[in-house]
Amino acid sequence: MNAATRFKLPPVVMPEQDPAERVHNVREVPLGFTPEMALQEAQRCLHCTNQPCVEGCPVGVRIPEFIQAIESGDELAGIGIIKGTNLLPAVCGRVCPQEDQCQKNCTVGKAHRDVGQAVQIGKLERFLADWERENHAAVIPQIPPSSGKRVAVIGSGPAGLTVAGDLIKLGHAVTVFEALHMPGGVLGYGIPEFRLPKEIVYQEVAYLAKLGVDFQYNTVIGKSITVDEVRKDYDAIFIGSGAGLPNFLHIPGESLLGVYSANEYLTRANLMHAYDENSDTPILRGKSVAVLGGGNVAMDSARTALRLGALKVMVIYRRSEEEMPARKEEYHHAIQEGVEFHFLQNPVEILGNREGWVTGLTVQKMQLGEPDASGRRRPLPIAGQTSNVPADVIVVGIGNNPNPLIPAALPGLQMNRHGGIITDEDTMETSVPGVFAGGDIVLGAATVILAMGQGRKAARAIHAWLTGTTEKAKD
Amino acid sequence: MNTIRKREELGRNVVRYVVDAPLVATHRKPGQFVIIRVTDHGERIPLTIADANPEMGTISLIVQSVGKTTREMAMLRPGNAIHDIVGPLGRPTHIQRFGTVLCVGGGIGIAPLYPIAKGMKEARNRVITVLGARAHDLLILEDDMRNVSDELIVTTDDGSYGTKGLVTDAIRSLMSDGTHIDQAVVIGPPLMMKFTSLLTKELGIPTMASLNPIMIDGTGLCGGCRVTVSGEIKFACVDGPEFDAHVVDWDSMIRRLGTYRTAEQVAADRYDHECRVGLDAGESR
Ligand SMILES: Cc1cc2nc3c(=O)[nH]c(=O)nc-3n(C[C@H](O)[C@H](O)[C@H](O)COP(=O)(O)OP(=O)(O)OC[C@H]3O[C@@H](n4cnc5c(N)ncnc54)[C@H](O)[C@@H]3O)c2cc1C
Ligand SMILES: Cc1cc2nc3c(=O)[nH]c(=O)nc-3n(C[C@H](O)[C@H](O)[C@H](O)COP(=O)(O)OP(=O)(O)OC[C@H]3O[C@@H](n4cnc5c(N)ncnc54)[C@H](O)[C@@H]3O)c2cc1C
Ligand code: FES
Numbered sequence: 001m002n003a004a005t006r007f008k009l010p011p012v013v014m015p016e017q018d019p020a021e022r023v024h025n026v027r028e029v030p031l032g033f034t035p036e037m038a039l040q041e042a043q044r045c046l047h048c049t050n051q052p053c054v055e056g057c058p059v060g061v062r063i064p065e066f067i068q069a070i071e072s073g074d075e076l077a078g079i080g081i082i083k084g085t086n087l088l089p090a091v092c093g094r095v096c097p098q099e100d101q102c103q104k105n106c107t108v109g110k111a112h113r114d115v116g117q118a119v120q121i122g123k124l125e126r127f128l129a130d131w132e133r134e135n136h137a138a139v140i141p142q143i144p145p146s147s148g149k150r151v152a153v154i155g156s157g158p159a160g161l162t163v164a165g166d167l168i169k170l171g172h173a174v175t176v177f178e179a180l181h182m183p184g185g186v187l188g189y190g191i192p193e194f195r196l197p198k199e200i201v202y203q204e205v206a207y208l209a210k211l212g213v214d215f216q217y218n219t220v221i222g223k224s225i226t227v228d229e230v231r232k233d234y235d236a237i238f239i240g241s242g243a244g245l246p247n248f249l250h251i252p253g254e255s256l257l258g259v260y261s262a263n264e265y266l267t268r269a270n271l272m273h274a275y276d277e278n279s280d281t282p283i284l285r286g287k288s289v290a291v292l293g294g295g296n297v298a299m300d301s302a303r304t305a306l307r308l309g310a311l312k313v314m315v316i317y318r319r320s321e322e323e324m325p326a327r328k329e330e331y332h333h334a335i336q337e338g339v340e341f342h343f344l345q346n347p348v349e350i351l352g353n354r355e356g357w358v359t360g361l362t363v364q365k366m367q368l369g370e371p372d373a374s375g376r377r378r379p380l381p382i383a384g385q386t387s388n389v390p391a392d393v394i395v396v397g398i399g400n401n402p403n404p405l406i407p408a409a410l411p412g413l414q415m416n417r418h419g420g421i422i423t424d425e426d427t428m429e430t431s432v433p434g435v436f437a438g439g440d441i442v443l444g445a446a447t448v449i450l451a452m453g454q455g456r457k458a459a460r461a462i463h464a465w466l467t468g469t470t471e472k473a474k475d
Numbered sequence: 476m477n478t479i480r481k482r483e484e485l486g487r488n489v490v491r492y493v494v495d496a497p498l499v500a501t502h503r504k505p506g507q508f509v510i511i512r513v514t515d516h517g518e519r520i521p522l523t524i525a526d527a528n529p530e531m532g533t534i535s536l537i538v539q540s541v542g543k544t545t546r547e548m549a550m551l552r553p554g555n556a557i558h559d560i561v562g563p564l565g566r567p568t569h570i571q572r573f574g575t576v577l578c579v580g581g582g583i584g585i586a587p588l589y590p591i592a593k594g595m596k597e598a599r600n601r602v603i604t605v606l607g608a609r610a611h612d613l614l615i616l617e618d619d620m621r622n623v624s625d626e627l628i629v630t631t632d633d634g635s636y637g638t639k640g641l642v643t644d645a646i647r648s649l650m651s652d653g654t655h656i657d658q659a660v661v662i663g664p665p666l667m668m669k670f671t672s673l674l675t676k677e678l679g680i681p682t683m684a685s686l687n688p689i690m691i692d693g694t695g696l697c698g699g700c701r702v703t704v705s706g707e708i709k710f711a712c713v714d715g716p717e718f719d720a721h722v723v724d725w726d727s728m729i730r731r732l733g734t735y736r737t738a739e740q741v742a743a744d745r746y747d748h749e750c751r752v753g754l755d756a757g758e759s760r
Contacts, residue, residue: 179694181512181519181559189696218561220694224498244696248708255703255727257734264697272518272691280518280543281691282738356730405694405713 003046007108011116012041014123019336023306026193026275029333030094030123035073038127042070044108044119052105053121059453061085063102063121070124076137079128086125087165087452088158090133090200091187093126095296096449097327133200138207144171149466152177152234154221154406157185158448159439160240161204162455163462164213170463174213175234179220179405182271185242186440187448189271190263192300194307195330198270222409236434236462239421240455243440245401249292253350254396258284258358262293262301262397269304286393288312290361292347293397294319299330301395302339313339314389318346318366323376344368346379348386350394360390400445410435418444427461428454436462477511477557480533485615488540489583490549491525497532499524499562505590506568506685506717509534510693512559513551518544521690521712523587524563534560537586537615543742564693565716569683570594574601574657577649577680578624579642579671581607581663585616587685588662589623595660596623603654604628605645607667611636642667643674656680661720665729672720684720686711688728689735702728 015031016022022029033041045067053063062081069078082089102121103109109118132138149172153160156178164174182188184201209215221230221241230237246261248254265283268274272281289305291298294317305313315334317324320343324331335341345363353359365385368377402419414422414431421430421437428436438454440446481493499509508523526535540546551557568591576595580588585606596602604624608614609632621627628645629637638645642663649656659682661671668684675682688711690700695713702711703724709715 179561180692181561189692218559219498220561220564223563224502224561226502244694246696246698248698248701250708254708255701255724255731257730261698264691264699267691267697273516280516280742282735282742284734356727403695 001043006044006046007111009040009044011044011120012037014120019333019338022194023303023337026307028197029194032130033123033127035131038070038124039073041120041124042067045071046107048107052107053102053119056102056105058101058447058449059085059456061102061125066128067119067121067124070128075128075131079132079137080139082125082128085456086449087162088204088448089125090129090204091158091196092449092452093122093124093129094196095191095327096122097447098122099328101449133203140210141169143169143211146173147171147466149173149235150175150233151236151238151462151466152221152230153238153240154230155179155185155240155242155439155441156183156188156205156215157240157242157439157451158187159242159441159451159455159458160185160238161208162452163238163240163436163438163459165208165211166456166459167462168208168211168213170459172463172466176213176215177219177221177225177230178215178217180271181217183215183217185240189267190297190300192266192270192304193275194303195300220405222405227406227410231434235466236436238455238458238462239406239430239435239437239441240439240451241403241406241441243400243443243445244403245419246396247399247401248396249347249398251347251349253352253358253361256350256352256358257356258286258392259350259394259396260284262291262297262395263400265301265395266297266304269308275304275307283308284393285309286391288314288391289393289395290314290316290389290391291395291397292316293399294324294326295397295399296326296330297399298395298397299326299334301397302334303330303337305393305395306337306339310393314342314391315339316342316345316347316361316363316389318344318379319376320344320368342389344379345389346381351388358392358394360388361394362386362388400440402441402444406441420444426457427464428458429461429465434465477560479551479553479555479557482551482553485537487612488549489537489615490540491535491537492551493528493533493535494557494560495532496534496560496562499560500527500532500534501529503527503534503563504567505570505594506587507563507565508587508693508716509536509560509562510564510690511536511548511557511561513544513547513557515558517547517558519559519691519693520544521564521687521693523590523685525586525589526593537583539583539586542739543746546743546746561693564712566714568594568660568685568717570598572598572600575655576600576602577646577656577659578602578604578620579607579646579659579661579663580604580620581642581667582609582613583615584663584667584685585614585620588660589616589619591660591662591685592620593623601625603649603656605630605642605649606637607631607642607645607663608636609633641670643670646671646674646678650678659683659720660685665725665732668720669725669729672723672725676721682720683717684723685716686718686723686728687716688731702731
């Protein structure tokens with residue numbers, strides 16, 4: 001097929017659950033490509049020689065090559081190509097912000113001046129990963145003889161899982177310590193089932209366990225086992241403890257009954273299955289729910305509220321639609337499902353009744369000024385313009401900070417002023433020799449793919465450290 | 476597996492368990508707690524580590540049946556297992572030689588108070604203990620507390636045992652006898668903690684209270700356990716559970732404990748119903 005024909009092919013629409021129906025269940029919204037759809041979408045790739053999409057991928061997945069494999073009907077080869085650089089394609093295909101990464105650079109989209117016209121790389125990635133899972137085609141690699149070295153991984157989020165997967169394949173013994181009773185970090189407790197079925201996370205973890213990774217749940221490093229003990233028992237440590245500390249707005253009324261952090265709301269719903277009426281863990285099912293924030297965390301909370309039976313769900317964001325950091329697809333899904341968006345509104349007070357229950361909030365109308373440090377235009381209050389919005393549940397989803405547990409337990413760690421661990425950019429080694437870190441604990445709340453990218457870098461450096469190819473003495 | 480080794484009834488609806496939890500047993504300090512799930516689909520609930528035996532790798536948990544999960548737990552027998560136990564969580568109690576320490580415990584709060592009183596005694600403090608219960612058969616751990624106290628006073632609301640009255644009455648009469656107290660520790664029902672702390676504030680006695688807000692993860696992840704202390708948001712699971720009782724916003728904390736009252740009632744009723752129609756209700760009540 002020549003480039004001109006390819007260029008004319010329209011994007012293949014992935015079937016989705018109908019919005020009216022899906023707000024009553026927690027099943028996944030996009031249903032996936034059939035092999036025919038995947039083939040058609042793959043044919044839209046122009047196979048540019050300069051491969052701008054690969055440039056846009058934080059881990060450099062060889063995108064045109066896996067798309068070529070789909071076109072040739074060789075799914076096994078395709079998934080092999082992705083897995084060479086990305087351990088969790090079933091996850092990334094679903095949750096990566098492709099419109100800001102690979103698809104943003106796609107020549108097809110650029111030529112149409114519309115990123116919505118780009119080759120749907122993420123959906124093709126998902127197709128291959130789902131194909132592998134559904135056909136039980138995961139290849140168990142040859143594991144080299146044991147190196148006799150032991151590595152401790154703290155946290156089972158995407159960063160920790162990547163490190164575990166890479167190092168076990170190099171012959172090192174790996175133990176993953178996880179504070180919660182289930183694996184995955186945010187993939188398990190945060191991102192809802194309707195966006196990332198937990199079964200996918202479990203199967204990825206089961207695969208690593210099959211390769212020999214030892215998972216220890218209910219183990220808080222720094223509490224159940226001290227960091228010093230871990231350092232004594234293991235030859236290297238990777239800290240992937242994430243950014244689990246929820247921020248509050250520090251405005252009046254945040255302790256009222258019915259005010260949740262998004263983490264609590266999502267943890268109750270996902271980790272503890274509160275969406276199931278028979279779950280022992282309760283959750284307040286508000287009729288009118290206000291979600292504060294504009295990122296993925298806010299979108300997930302708003303759409304969870306609908307599935308918990310809310311009649312009205314509002315996202316209240318202090319900037320405009322333009323600056324919203326959420327993935328475009330989640331924003332569109334939220335709109336389709338009936339979530340209302342109140343832009344340029346800054347919450348200033350949460351209101352309650354005499355019994356202490358939330359009744360609503362006061363918002364200040366904003367306008368956009370000059371760009372701030374983040375490069376986005378700074379919201380400024382318009383004097384005298386405030387209004388009240390009634391709500392019976394409020395979810396504060398304005399972001400999370402690095403988890404302070406490990407830094408508190410390892411005083412030698414150098415930290416930045418946002419509470420993140422400072423590391424060497426290439427090796428991810430911290431200020432403490434033999435201790436590496438990556439993911440949200442380094443970056444602050446970032447993305448799955450960046451966490452995995454740092455995990456991969458760290459694994460490479462840990463391997464070098466363990467095999468003595470780096471020149472550093474163990475203290 | 477967190478196998479239960481021993482089970483003992485301490486009073487009406489209160490059971491003491493000795494259970495395998497080697498990492499917790501070797502790392503815990505007085506004042507810390509665990510979070511457990513009884514079954515693999517159960518709720519996560521916090522329980523104080525009442526005592527530990529590092530050699531045996533066991534901890535003791537004392538549980539009062541108040542709702543679905545604690546009732547479910549009360550059904551467990553030696554040989555059964557608790558599905559998940561994570562800990563020790565929270566900051567340990569600040570134990571040092573203060574001089575005379577007043578330990579005030581009420582209801583199930585006597586369970587978490589015991590390891591602290593014991594620690595205070597081991598730190599060579601003079602320990603005066605005041606225990607409050609609604610009635611005699613609700614009083615727990617009297618003998619254990621007596622063993623670690625120099626003086627023990629018991630009050631009951633109905634006068635069925637000890638002195639009739641509230642713990643605050645007993646503290647007042649201690650003070651009027653000229654007893655000097657350097658530090659107080661209070662653990663019990665939130666209202667009791669509030670009124671005890673109002674009194675000790677008035678009397679100028681530094682006081683720590685161990686708070687028991689609703690928790691999920693216990694690692695600082697959800698913020699559900701937040702309490703207001705000196706006007707600031709604190710997470711009881713990582714910043715506490717102990718705080719300076721005189722600067723805790725008690726009213727807000729007490730209100731937040733009631734967030735799920737309706738849902739909890741529904742869960743407990745359903746559980747009771749299932750027990751009655753299905754399994755043998757046994758000693759769940
Ligand atoms: C609601 C929500 C939605 C999101 N949506 C997206 C999205 O669509 N796309 C995207 O790319 N990113 C998204 N993100 C961000 C993404 O999930 C994170 O960037 C990513 O999970 C970070 O991975 P991590 O491995 O660094 O840490 P985490 O995933 O946070 O995992 C850290 C793990 O470490 C454990 N841990 C912490 N301390 C200890 C300790 N002391 N001992 C043992 N274990 C410990 C924690 O329990 C946790 O399981 C979202 C985040 C949230 C909260
Ligand atoms: C740090 C900490 C340590 C604790 N230590 C112990 C202990 O050693 N022994 C013990 O028996 N209990 C202890 N608790 C309280 C215990 O966690 C609750 O009783 C338990 O969660 C109730 O669960 P349930 O499903 O049985 O009852 P639910 O159905 O959840 O609640 C039933 C009733 O108990 C009340 N309740 C619920 N949660 C709490 C709570 N956190 N504190 C007080 N009342 C509550 C509810 O308001 C309701 O009226 C502790 C709590 C905390 C935060
Ligand atoms: S219990 Fe979740 S933050 Fe304390």
